[in-house]
Amino acid sequence: xxxxxxxxxxxxxxxxxxxxxxxxxxxxxxxxxxxxxxxxxxxxxxxxxxxxxxxxxxxxxxxxxxxxxxxxxxxxxxxxxxxxxxxxxxxxxxxxxxxxxxxxxxxxxxxxxxxxxxxxxxxxxxxxxxxxxxxxxxxxxxxxxxxxxxxxxxxxxxxxxxxxxxxxxxxxxxxxxxxxxxxxxxxxxxxxxxxxxxxxxxxxxxxxxxxxxxxxxxxxxxxxxxxxxxxxxxxxxxxxxxxxxxxxxxxxxxxxxxxxxxxxxxxxxxxxxxxxxxxxxxxxxxxxxxxxxxxxxxxxxxxxxxxxxxxxxxxxxxxxxxxxxxxxxxxxxxxxxxxxxxxxxxxxxxxxxxxxxxxxxxxxxxxxxxxxxxxxxxxxxxxxxxxxxxxxxxxxxxxxxxxxxxxxxxxxxxxxxxxxxxxxxxxxxxxxxxxxxxxxxxxxxxxxxxxxxxxxxxxxxxxxxxxxxxxxxxxxxxxxxxxxxxxxxxxxxxxxxxxxxxxxxxxxxxxxxxxxxxxxxxxxxxxxxxxxxxxxxxxxxxxxxxxxxxxxxxxxxxxxxxxxxxxxxxxxxxxxxxxxxxxxxxxxxxxxxxxxxxxxxxxxxxxxxxxxxxxxxxxxxxxxxxxxxxxxxxxxxxxxxxxxxxxxxxxxxxxxxxxxxxxxxxxxxxxxxxxxxxxxxxxxxxxxxxxxxxxxxxxxxxxxxxxxxxxxxxxxxxxxxxxxxxxxxxxxxxxxxxxxxxxxxxxxxxxxxxxxxxxxxxxxxxxxxxxxxxxxxxxxxxxxxxxxxxxxxxxxxxxxxxxxxxxxxxxxxxxxxxx
Numbered sequence: 001x002x003x004x005x006x007x008x009x010x011x012x013x014x015x016x017x018x019x020x021x022x023x024x025x026x027x028x029x030x031x032x033x034x035x036x037x038x039x040x041x042x043x044x045x046x047x048x049x050x051x052x053x054x055x056x057x058x059x060x061x062x063x064x065x066x067x068x069x070x071x072x073x074x075x076x077x078x079x080x081x082x083x084x085x086x087x088x089x090x091x092x093x094x095x096x097x098x099x100x101x102x103x104x105x106x107x108x109x110x111x112x113x114x115x116x117x118x119x120x121x122x123x124x125x126x127x128x129x130x131x132x133x134x135x136x137x138x139x140x141x142x143x144x145x146x147x148x149x150x151x152x153x154x155x156x157x158x159x160x161x162x163x164x165x166x167x168x169x170x171x172x173x174x175x176x177x178x179x180x181x182x183x184x185x186x187x188x189x190x191x192x193x194x195x196x197x198x199x200x201x202x203x204x205x206x207x208x209x210x211x212x213x214x215x216x217x218x219x220x221x222x223x224x225x226x227x228x229x230x231x232x233x234x235x236x237x238x239x240x241x242x243x244x245x246x247x248x249x250x251x252x253x254x255x256x257x258x259x260x261x262x263x264x265x266x267x268x269x270x271x272x273x274x275x276x277x278x279x280x281x282x283x284x285x286x287x288x289x290x291x292x293x294x295x296x297x298x299x300x301x302x303x304x305x306x307x308x309x310x311x312x313x314x315x316x317x318x319x320x321x322x323x324x325x326x327x328x329x330x331x332x333x334x335x336x337x338x339x340x341x342x343x344x345x346x347x348x349x350x351x352x353x354x355x356x357x358x359x360x361x362x363x364x365x366x367x368x369x370x371x372x373x374x375x376x377x378x379x380x381x382x383x384x385x386x387x388x389x390x391x392x393x394x395x396x397x398x399x400x401x402x403x404x405x406x407x408x409x410x411x412x413x414x415x416x417x418x419x420x421x422x423x424x425x426x427x428x429x430x431x432x433x434x435x436x437x438x439x440x441x442x443x444x445x446x447x448x449x450x451x452x453x454x455x456x457x458x459x460x461x462x463x464x465x466x467x468x469x470x471x472x473x474x475x476x477x478x479x480x481x482x483x484x485x486x487x488x489x490x491x492x493x494x495x496x497x498x499x500x501x502x503x504x505x506x507x508x509x510x511x512x513x514x515x516x517x518x519x520x521x522x523x524x525x526x527x528x529x530x531x532x533x534x535x536x537x538x539x540x541x542x543x544x545x546x547x548x549x550x551x552x553x554x555x556x557x558x559x560x561x562x563x564x565x566x567x568x569x570x571x572x573x574x575x576x577x578x579x580x581x582x583x584x585x586x587x588x589x590x591x592x593x594x595x596x597x598x599x600x601x602x603x604x605x606x607x608x609x610x611x612x613x614x615x616x617x618x619x620x621x622x623x624x625x626x627x628x629x630x631x632x633x634x635x636x637x638x639x640x641x642x643x644x645x646x647x648x649x650x651x652x653x654x655x656x657x658x659x660x661x662x663x664x665x666x667x668x669x670x671x672x673x674x675x676x677x678x679x680x681x682x683x684x685x686x687x688x689x690x691x692x693x694x695x696x697x698x699x700x701x702x703x704x705x706x707x708x709x710x711x712x713x714x715x716x717x718x719x720x721x722x723x724x725x726x727x728x729x730x731x732x733x734x735x736x737x738x739x740x741x742x743x744x745x746x747x748x749x750x751x752x753x754x755x756x757x758x759x760x761x762x763x764x765x766x767x768x769x770x771x772x773x774x775x776x777x778x779x780x781x782x783x784x785x786x787x788x789x790x791x792x793x794x795x796x797x798x799x800x801x802x803x804x805x806x807x808x809x810x811x812x813x814x815x816x817x818x819x
Contacts, residue, residue, distance in 0.1 A: 002242040003174055004038075005155040007260075011175035011187035018155050021178070028181050028468045030168065031160040038241055039153035040091070040125040042099060046070065047141045047150070048092035048119075050084055058111040065119065067092060070144020078115035083133030089141045090134045091120040100126035127151060127240045136246075138233040150233045154241050166363030167452040170262030180432040181469060189261050189372060207396040210280035214303045214343040215315060217367070217397040218279050221334045221374055222270055226250070226387035228327050235384070250325045250332065253380045255356070263336060263365055263373030264357035266313060270331040272323045275308030279315065279337075279396075286311060290318045290353070302347045303339065316344035316361035317353055334381075336374035338367055338400060346533045366452035367399040402451055408462040409444040416460070417467050418475050429469045430462060492583070492682070496570050499585060499681065502617055508566045508587070513549025515572060517541050521548035524640065524664065529579045542574035546586030546678055547640075551660075554590055555668050561725050561785070563592045563759075570681075584655075587613065587677045592670065603659050603673035607643045610657055610675045614647065633657070640664060647679060655679030725756060725787040726795070728802045732815040733773045734780055736765070743780060746812050750805050754793065757785040779818065 005018060015021045022032040048067040056062035056078065065077045069092050077092070084090060094117045097105040105118050118124075123131040125147065141150060159174070167173045175187045209215055230236075231252040239246055239255060246252050254265040282288075282298035288311050289295050298304065298311070305313035312323040316339035325332060344361040348354050374393060381387040408430075414420045427437070430447060435456070439446035449456045456462060500510060516539035522528060525548050528541035543549065546569050557565045568587045575582055589610055611633060618631045631649055638644035641658030648654065657677035665674050734743070740760060747758055762781035769778050784805065786798050809815045 001159055001161055001169055003157045003159055003171060004238070004241040005157065006152065007171045007238060007241065008175050008178070011172055012179045013182075013184045014178065015182065018157075022157065024178070024181055025157075025159070027472070028177075029162075030165075030174075030177070032157055033160050034158035036156050036158070037153065038126065038151075038156050040127060040147040040151035041153045042093070042097055042125065042147065044094040044097035044105070045099070045120065045125070045147040046092055046094065047089055047137060047143055047145045047147060048075070049089050049143050050086055050119075053079075053084075053086055056111060056113060058113070062110065062113075064113055067119070068143055069094070070142075075116045076114060077117055077119055078110040078113055079119050079134070081119065081121070081134045084119075084136060088134075089137040089139065089143070091125060091137065091147045093118045093120055093124075099124045122240060122245070125151070128243050128245065130245050136230065138230050138236060141233060151237050151240070156242065161363075163363055164455040166360060166454075167262070167366060169360050169363065170258070170260060172261045173452070176434070180429075180434075183432070186432075189369070189376075206276045206394045208276060208278045209396045210278055211303055212397055214281070214340050215279045215397065216338055216340070217370065217395070217399045218277070218337040219335070219371060219374055219393050219395045220277055221336075221378060221393045222331065222390040223334060223378065223381055223387040224331045224390075226330060226332060226381060226385040228325060228329050228385065232384060248325070248327070249384050250329070250381070253377055253384065254334075256380070257373050257377045258356065258360070261369055261373055261376065262360060263369045264316070264360050265373060265377055266319050266335040266357070267325050268312060268319065268323045268333040268335065269325050269329045270333040271329070273307045273312065273333065277333075278306045278308075280304060280306055282311065288314060289321045290314065291321050291324055292318065292353075293321065296351050296353065299350065301343075302350070303343050305335070314347060314351070314353070315339050317348050317351070317358045318355050332381075332387075334374060334377060336370050336377075338365060338370055342533055349535050364454055368451040370399070403449050403454060403457060405438045405446045405448050406456060406459060406462055407444055407446045408459050411443065412459060413463045413466060416463050417470070421466060421470055425470070426466050429466050432469070433465050435462075495681065496583075499568075499570060499617060503568045503587070503613075506566075506613055506616075508568045508589075508613075511550060511553045511567045511569045512571070513546075513553065513569060514539070515543055515574070517543045517548045521552070524548045524551060527576050529574050529576050542579055544573050544575055546571065546573060546584055547588075547676060550586050550588040550676065551664070551668070551674075554588060554674065558592070558668060558670055560720060565590045582680055583682050585677075585679045585681045588674065589676075590670070590672060590674045592672050603643060603675070606673050606675045607657070607659055610677055611645070614657060614677055614679070618649070641676070647677070654681075721787055721789060723788060723790070723792050725785050726793055726798045727783055727785050728798060729781060729783050730802075730806060730809070731762070731779065731781040731818040732809065733777050733818060734813065734815045736776050736778055738813050738815070740780070742813060743782070743809070743815075746809055747782070747784070747805055750808050752786075752801050752805065754786045754788055754798070754801055755784060755805075756787045759783040759785070 005014065005021070008014060015024060018035060022035060026032055046069055048069040050065050050067050051074065052066040054064050056064050061080055063079050065079050066074050067077055069075055075092070093099055093105045095106050099105065099120065100123070103124065107114065107116055109115070119134050121131045121133060122128040122135045125135065127135070137150065159168075161168050168177060172187060172189050178184065179186050207218055207220055209218055228248050228250055231246050231249045235249070235252050235256060236246040239252055239259070242259060244255055244259075250267050254267055258264045280303075281300060282302040282304050284300050286298045287295050288298055288304065296314070303315035304311040305315055310322075311320065313319045315337070339361050341362050341364045344358050348358040348362065371393065378389045382389060408426075410423050410426065413426060427445065434450040434453065436448045437445055438448045447462060456465070504510070516531075517525060517528060518538040519540045522541065525541070525543055525545050527544045529544065530541040531539070534540040550567060550569060553567055554565050566589045568585065570583070570585050572581050573584050574580065587610065589606060591606065615631055631647070633645040633647060636644055636646040636656070638656055638658055640661050641656070642661055644656060644658030646653055646656050655678050658675065660674040660676055665671070668674070744758060747755070760780070760782055763778065765778035770776065773779060784802065786793060786801065806817060810817065
């Protein structure tokens with residue numbers, strides 16, 4: 001989110017420089033992604049009024065405007081924008097002005113018509129990225145004033161807010177955080193809580209909540225006799241400073257309040273509503289025309305705001321076009337509510353309809369600010385648009401209850417931080433963050449958490465707040481590293497590292513796949529625990545096996561032309577019905593057909609090879625363990641495997657190994673066998689493997705000081721190709737003295753840029769070959785792969801390139817091509 005430093009200063013005293021402010025927030029865990037300067041501080045750019053506009057005589061898309069710049073002489077400006085009307089006030093760049101992007105303005109002729117300057121869009125003044133039309137200024141702007149008087153210089157902070165800190169998604173929220181970190185005076189939200197509660201004492205008869213689990217609380221206030229029009233300059237400047245475009249005063253006020261104190265609001269045209277408001281779930285097959293002009297098909301779990309006739313808003317996401325505020329609106333209904341984060345998130349993701357409002361509701365808004373935001377917006381509407389608010393705010397439901405008090409032990413605080421923090425200092429820090437003592441004690445204190453800090457739920461959360469202000473730099477370096485005895489977690493980590501290094505040494509590559517699997521993968525994992533609120537069709541269930549992810553990796557490798565895939569994954573699965581976690585090792589091996597299409601290995605050979613890999617991981621090299629600790633394989637049935645065997649460790653089943661059924665292999669468009677295995681490696685963490693783990697650690701110690709490049713060899717990394725390859729074979733009869741190296745050299749010396757790879761796949765030599773091809777002759781065959789990184793090649797292109805290489809082999813090596 002973008003924050004205006006000028007706006008923040010209205011709430012709290014900031015550090016002396018922006019750099020100090022950025023460092024303060026970063027050290028407190030609030031990441032600053034960027035700092036930029038904003039404002040229209042340009043010379044020779046003034047407020048001007050368009051007095052006349054006519055079609056350009058030589059260009060359909062241009063207009064010729066007569067503008068008043070306050071000099072007493074009208075100026076003629078050629079303009080390509082269409083969003084203005086005669087009488088509008090706009091920024092005018094006079095000759096000599098230098099705009100954003102070093103754009104220099106001078107008198108010129110456009111299609112034969114003289115232009116004495118340029119009318120400016122927001123992007124040309126560096127105010128926002130909007131370049132679709134002119135920046136329309138407030139009617140109150142004074143003609144001839146420099147544009148800098150309307151848009152003062154400002155600094156914008158681009159802040160990355162973590163999902164658990166929804167309280168920081170407003171200028172007031174961030175200012176409140178800054179005051180707690182610096183010790184400055186606590187800012188005010190500019191609206192008294194008593195005023196908001198007084199205004200809330202109204203009847204609830206005009207509101208009905210039919211889905212209280214998704215909307216615990218809803219409020220609406222009727223405001224009459226409003227005049228919709230342009231916003232005043234100060235309001236436009238505030239919005240545009242953080243990248244929002246001004247729409248009209250009603251929309252701008254709701255956006256302003258959302259940016260100021262964090263509560264999204266929505267304004268309905270009250271005259272377009274039929275009957276009372278009903279907050280309900282959508283009906284099956286119900287459609288909705290949103291403010292973006294698109295019609296959405298709703299599901300039965302989507303929450304909507306409705307009247308007696310139809311849905312008028314998607315709760316927490318977007319309002320409807322039928323009831324939106326327009327220039328003719330005179331009475332509006334102002335909505336301020338609490339929607340459950342999960343409901344809003346599901347709907348926004350399902351409809352692919354993110355909005356500034358949904359972004360905040362998904363991260364939970366402050367229940368204590370709902371009525372205050374309504375009151376703040378009401379006051380601004382009365383001030384700016386002359387609206388007359390109803391004395392009461394209609395409400396329904398109840399605000400969510402505050403979270404339970406959290407206890408913090410001071411001894412535990414000192415132990416976690418590593419240095420003692422005085423009790424008085426710890427209390428002072430928590431109180432600055434808005435916490436109140438519910439019970440005070442010498443050794444521990446119970447704290448009441450404010451409604452806007454729903455993320456503070458455990459003792460460790462309170463201790464984290466203390467250390468954020470105390471300063472991690474105050475923890476001495478000697479105290480940051482302490483000896484701790486080996487734990488079960490350490491042993492598990494050592495085992496996993498042993499398995500990783502052992503498999504890597506055997507030519508396997510580690511894969512990391514998502515724990516959430518797509519709906520299409522349920523055919524491999526029908527027992528997967530399905531989610532109630534999936535983010536998308538690609539993330540619908542928690543896997544109960546590692547196979548779907550590994551098969552997906554194989555599919556992508558086959559698509560990219562790989563001829564051999566040996567992969568493994570060490571990760572968690574989630575067992576039904578309660579999604580219990582279990583660590584597993586999954587292994588997959590596949591060898592494709594050779595370049596000539598011949599089968600290079602059979603399924604039994606691949607299966608036995610994978611069995612040997614598993615056995616080698618767990619075999620006791622000293623062979624001194626009791627027989628009951630041995631690893632055994634027993635033939636068994638498996639719904640997705642043939643040649644299946646169950647793996648036993650100390651007579652307890654720990655996994656399986658086998659060949660993937662052909663029906664699954666056909667879906668991957670391969671006829672070659674695919675062998676897989678999966679083990680619960682936690683079952684043998686205390687067995688023989690731990691001995692080899694210690695040996696592997698000793699081997700690592702022996703390699704200490706060896707350069708990484710010596711261990712890795714020459715490894716080159718490149719981006720996966722986006723376009724398909726084409727493969728052509730060359731089979732040739734060559735003299736026995738012509739070596740493989742000479743043939744490769746001749747092929748690569750052709751310097752064909754489309755040639756990507758050369759694979760040798762067949763050699764036929766000896767007496768039988770000489771009897772067939774002639775004395776001193778042999779047959780050699782190569783597969784040549786062609787690819788262009790920027791486009792898809794055609795067969796005709798490859799035919800020409802391939803023919804040149806064939807001719808070169810004939811000319812330089814005297815080979816005879818076999819057709």
